[in-house]
Amino acid sequence: MDRSRILDGKASIVTLLSDFGDRDVYVGVMKGVIAEINPKLTAIDLTHQIPPQSIAAARFCLMNAYPYFPVGTVHIAVVDPGVGSKRRAIAVEFAQGFLVGPDNGIFSGILSQNPAIAAVELTNRNYWRTPQASTTFHGRDIFAPVGANLASGVPIQELGQEIDPATLVQLNLGECQETTTGVVGCIQYIDRFGNLISNIPGSYVEGKTWCVQVRGLTIPGHATYSDVEVGEAIALVGSHGWVEIAINSGNANSQLQIELQDSLEVQIISNNA
Known part of the structure; x- marks a missing residue:
């Protein structure tokens, strides 16, 4: 050298x-x-x-x-x-x-x-x-x-x-699958705040009214954490560009007992266009 x-x-x-x-x-x-x-x-x-x-x-x-x-x-x-x-x-x-x-x-x-x-x-x-x-x-x-x-x-x-x-080795987390009501994906990452980040692109919910179904829960989709009361669950698109589940001022991972690779479904309620 x-x-x-x-x-x-x-x-x-x-x-x-x-x-x-x-x-x-x-x-x-x-x-x-x-x-x-x-x-x-x-x-x-x-x-x-x-x-x-x-x-x-x-x-x-x-x-x-x-x-x-x-x-x-x-x-x-x-x-x-x-x-x-x-x-x-x-x-x-x-x-x-x-x-x-x-x-x-x-x-x-x-x-x-x-x-x-x-x-x-x-x-x-x-x-x-x-x-x-x-x-x-x-x-x-x-x-x-x-x-x-x-x-x-x-x-x-x-x-x-x-x-x-x-x-090259691929890490297979599963592909998103469209359903009659939305799209099914999984949790691909949990950050230090306990936010549950899915593998569903945020572009999928752009301009739509939507919610997330996970573990028998229905979590509404909003734009910012403060759109719900402190302690309430929210679904939103994070700065990373993926749909995530969070608790306003809390930890969704520990409070909802949702883990890596758990499945979830984004359901589209209506188009806002």
Whole structure:
């Protein structure tokens, strides 16, 4: 590896997402590896509070973060319950930038909206931190150094063996299904406020009077949290663009006992056009 070429390369953005939390040094170590390769890079933390081993939560957070970064950004994601196993370590190029992490479905949300341009398995150990990577910390030894090199201008094809993007692992949460009265979907993410975020696009309810049916409850659709009294349940379209269920000044997850992948139905009452 020609280090002088890397250090003279473009200054770019690397984002980091993991389930490491902030108690231990894991995140700081990854940033140290990135800075050692190219201190000109800007490293931005998306979050390190993904619930441990929750690939679904990581998928959602990445999918909702990537549109807000410049073209060419490298997104490094490490939620990796299969670390050290035969699961592939990959880098993916898509229209907005690059993805680096395990091939376990973590990138399937982004790739459902932005088809992959190219994908490689990270087999070129010249771009690892060490040829003998730890079996428990690929974030430090593979993903951080590869992401830093990619953000510094190394072509994706140099990082390893090309693979067919169609073979990348998909995390299947189920597709929305239209019914005679609306559309059925599921809860794909629960945020720290306990808001229950579905996989039903907000565009489906635009200009309509609607409600959500879930667990025998009928929850009215409104525009803002304050459209109902404190403590009452509400359905609305969140800033992420998905239909969600919330409690005004409360926690829908704990109060309604609704969990990830539970089903719900958006019912259309009338068109307002």
